[in-house]
Amino acid sequence: MRPKVEFLSRETIERILSEAYDLLDDPGVRVHSERALRLLADHGADVDLAAQVAHIPADLAQRAVETAPSSFHLYDGAGQPVVHYGGDDIQFDPGSAAIEILDHGATQSREPVTADCVRFLQLADGLDALDAVATSIVCADVPQEMADWYRLYLVLLYTGKPVVTGAFAVETWSVMKDLLVAVTGSEEALAAQPRAVFDVCPSPPLLWSEITCENLMDCAQYRVPAELVSMPLTGATGPATLLGAVVQHAAECLSGVTIHQLVNPGAPIVWGGSPAAFDMRAGTTPMGAIETMMIDCSYAEVGKHLGLPTHAYLGMSDAKIVDAQCGFESGIGAILAALAGINMISGPGMLDFESCFSLEKLVIDAEIVGMAKRIATGMVERETPLGLEIIRQVGHAGNFLATSHTRHWFREELFIPSPVVDRDFRRGWEAKGSLTTTERAHRRVAEIVAAYEPLNLPDEVVSELEAIAQRVAQSAGLDHLPER
Amino acid sequence: MSDILNQLHTAVVAGETDPARELAEQALRASIAPLTAIDEALNPAMEIVGGKYETGEYFIPDLVMAAEAMKAAMQVFEPALMARQEERQVLGTVVIGTVEGDIHEIGKSLVATMLSAAGFQVHDLGVDVPASRFVEQVRETGANVVGLSALLTTTMLGQEAVVEALQEAGLRDQVKVVIGGAPAGPEWAETIGADGYAENANEAVGVVKQLLGI
Numbered sequence: 221m222r223p224k225v226e227f228l229s230r231e232t233i234e235r236i237l238s239e240a241y242d243l244l245d246d247p248g249v250r251v252h253s254e255r256a257l258r259l260l261a262d263h264g265a266d267v268d269l270a271a272q273v274a275h276i277p278a279d280l281a282q283r284a285v286e287t288a289p290s291s292f293h294l295y296d297g298a299g300q301p302v303v304h305y306g307g308d309d310i311q312f313d314p315g316s317a318a319i320e321i322l323d324h325g326a327t328q329s330r331e332p333v334t335a336d337c338v339r340f341l342q343l344a345d346g347l348d349a350l351d352a353v354a355t356s357i358v359c360a361d362v363p364q365e366m367a368d369w370y371r372l373y374l375v376l377l378y379t380g381k382p383v384v385t386g387a388f389a390v391e392t393w394s395v396m397k398d399l400l401v402a403v404t405g406s407e408e409a410l411a412a413q414p415r416a417v418f419d420v421c422p423s424p425p426l427l428w429s430e431i432t433c434e435n436l437m438d439c440a441q442y443r444v445p446a447e448l449v450s451m452p453l454t455g456a457t458g459p460a461t462l463l464g465a466v467v468q469h470a471a472e473c474l475s476g477v478t479i480h481q482l483v484n485p486g487a488p489i490v491w492g493g494s495p496a497a498f499d500m501r502a503g504t505t506p507m508g509a510i511e512t513m514m515i516d517c518s519y520a521e522v523g524k525h526l527g528l529p530t531h532a533y534l535g536m537s538d539a540k541i542v543d544a545q546c547g548f549e550s551g552i553g554a555i556l557a558a559l560a561g562i563n564m565i566s567g568p569g570m571l572d573f574e575s576c577f578s579l580e581k582l583v584i585d586a587e588i589v590g591m592a593k594r595i596a597t598g599m600v601e602r603e604t605p606l607g608l609e610i611i612r613q614v615g616h617a618g619n620f621l622a623t624s625h626t627r628h629w630f631r632e633e634l635f636i637p638s639p640v641v642d643r644d645f646r647r648g649w650e651a652k653g654s655l656t657t658t659e660r661a662h663r664r665v666a667e668i669v670a671a672y673e674p675l676n677l678p679d680e681v682v683s684e685l686e687a688i689a690q691r692v693a694q695s696a697g698l699d700h701l702p703e704r
Numbered sequence: 705m706s707d708i709l710n711q712l713h714t715a716v717v718a719g720e721t722d723p724a725r726e727l728a729e730q731a732l733r734a735s736i737a738p739l740t741a742i743d744e745a746l747n748p749a750m751e752i753v754g755g756k757y758e759t760g761e762y763f764i765p766d767l768v769m770a771a772e773a774m775k776a777a778m779q780v781f782e783p784a785l786m787a788r789q790e791e792r793q794v795l796g797t798v799v800i801g802t803v804e805g806d807i808h809e810i811g812k813s814l815v816a817t818m819l820s821a822a823g824f825q826v827h828d829l830g831v832d833v834p835a836s837r838f839v840e841q842v843r844e845t846g847a848n849v850v851g852l853s854a855l856l857t858t859t860m861l862g863q864e865a866v867v868e869a870l871q872e873a874g875l876r877d878q879v880k881v882v883i884g885g886a887p888a889g890p891e892w893a894e895t896i897g898a899d900g901y902a903e904n905a906n907e908a909v910g911v912v913k914q915l916l917g918i
């Protein structure tokens with residue numbers, strides 16, 4: 221039996237959806253894109269073009285939910301379907317788009333540059349716990365107009381893992397698509413075997429800004445998977461009640477699915493999000509708040525009820541350094557997300573309200589991910605009888621260590637951590653230098669980065685990536701890309 | 705202090721909008737001078753609210769609701785002030801908005817609320833605001849403070865664009881420019897020639913006051 225956390229009864233899910241459908245009609249959804257508004261109007265929505273509001277009838281949204289696929293894969297550089305969005309499968313990728321990086325031992329963060337992004341990618345490539353990478357580091361050594369696509373350019377040069385990404389503007393989406401086409405070969409190949417998924421964020425409450433709406437429609441058109449990242453902030457941009465926030469999340473996502481499926485029925489789309497329980501003292505958006513996690517798990521249940529793939533930003537912390545708060549928030553989030561069966565869980569490595577990245581944290585989180593995946597596998601009936609036979613066989617005086625039964629099964633049953641997790645005797649720990657978790661993580665970062673093996677992309681693919689990057693960088697006023 | 709003003713004071717501290725509006729009307733009917741009501745009831749109430757937030761008794765929603773109650777009362781007093789050709793002492797006039805290409809709203813709105821609660825006249829231009837709108841608004845309102853919010857590394861450049869546009873329009877010397885938002889910082893403020901930076905809404909009030917020498 222796969223262990224599960226569930227927050228909602230079937231009846232509650234149905235009430236959430238019924239209220240969400242009602243919201244789509246009244247007050248409707250604000251859509252700051254004429255292309256989307258006309259499309260909605262053509263398909264039966266009552267659209268006020270001047271006010272940019274669409275009143276979407278429930279049956280239109282329901283039809284969209286039906287045409288949206290219930291599962292799809294992301295492919296790695298070798299063309300293998302290594303990430304499965306669908307069912308209760310769980311996968312993890314690092315948090316997205318940090319504008320700061322925290323060096324080991326530092327209490328102050330700093331702006332990351334190309335070299336940091338490369339080091340991050342070499343590390344993420346080597347961490348088996350991560351099923352995908354993300355465009356997690358925003359480099360400050362390039363003009364900011366090109367900051368979004370430049371991350372993806374580096375990702376594609378350094379790792380073959382699938383990518384969770386996103387554009388910061390309307391125009392840069394197509395640059396990012398071109399980069400992906402450079403590695404997949406053609407637009408058709410990219411659609412058939414997508415390498416990346418794009419986050420697109422509706423603005424709470426109930427608004428599709430031009431930028432994100434155009435990104436959403438571009439994804440649909442080219443069948444590049446889109447990941448809806450709806451983020452009601454309780455009591456600030458959404459209801460203070462947790463279930464109220466889940467209703468708003470559902471309405472925003474349903475409107476996204478509707479626009480998306482009208483552009484291209486059957487294109488892959490994910491029911492995701494990054495809500496937060498707004499902190500009423502500091503005015504911040506804590507990703508490590510327990511209520512944030514409860515909203516995430518709950519909306520994922522709603523998505524599953526609709527038969528859609530799911531995603532959440534969990535396994536992050538709001539701590540400023542890699543400390544105890546960092547560990548417990550990330551741990552609780554990752555475990556809950558795993559037990560909720562969320563298909564893509566984005567968060568490892570992230571601190572400080574989704575704004576700061578730490579390589580040491582990424583390595584520690586990889587251990588958490590290992591444990592989370594283990595708990596999700598649950599108590600497995602490995603053999604029949606469950607224990608009767610082996611216990612009898614070993615008998616009263618028995619030493620289980622000396623059986624082939626033990627040698628066979630322990631590897632299956634145990635998640636075996638790296639040395640980042642200390643399980644030594646005290647004297648052994650002292651003999652190795654009495655290191656803290658973070659110090660052990662720091663060593664592991666260096667080891668994995670040193671063991672990194674280059675991708676060996678075909679020369680023509682590298683030249684194509686570089687040609688695109690150089691061309692677009694020049695238009696942003698940068699004649700030479702930074703040294704890698 | 706009259707009974708009505710006492711009650712108005714209480715209503716603002718409690719963040720009760722409708723009672724605050726009604727009590728403001730009652731005060732006028734009782735021939736209490738609007739400036740007296742503002743000085744004796746509204747301003748002290750907001751000071752208490754600020755204090756309660758500092759000590760941890762009040763949270764942001766309490767603060768925002770108190771500011772709303774204050775605003776409701778002010779809407780009653782303003783026409784009366786105008787009729788008497790009097791002016792409320794404001795600490796300054798602020799034009800604030802999120803720069804072009806950026807739709808992050810909450811932080812900017814919180815700063816706007818805190819500044820108006822602290823006694824500034826605030827013109828909130830919303831989000832995705834082009835540099836030219838900031839310039840127009842400064843010209844129209846005679847503002848002496850411009851607040852620029854940017855949450856994206858890509859749109860931070862928009863903060864610089866506004867500083868430049870103010871310069872070109874010959875308005876730069878008339879205003880203090882303060883900036884904020886996740887990617888901004890004191891160094892960025894210096895780089896683009898802004899006058900100040902604040903990390904959060906509370907700090908924003910202090911920074912603006914300091915820049916104006918209040």
Ligand code: B12
Binds near residue numbers: 388800885
């Ligand atoms: C909520 C949120 C959104 C919401 C905003 C909802 C709304 N109505 O405002 C939505 C969903 C719309 C959104 C969209 C996007 N977002 Co966003 N968002 C956030 C998030 C999680 C929190 C921001 C927030 O509201 N905080 C709460 C408020 C109260 O705090 P604050 O904004 O920081 O404001 C305080 C201070 O900064 C300061 N301050 C702010 N402004 C000002 C102004 C002045 C004058 C002063 C003095 C002070 C000051 O005082 C405020 C009050 O205390 C941040 C993460 C983060 N760490 O900031 C990402 C974040 C800013 N977003 C990010 C991204 C990438 C995006 C998108 C591009 C995603 C996408 N691909 O669609 C789009 C942007 C579209 C666009 N062009 O604008 C990134 C930016 C990365 C980067 N390199 O720039 C962040 C950092 C998250 C991440 N790591 O991925 N987002």
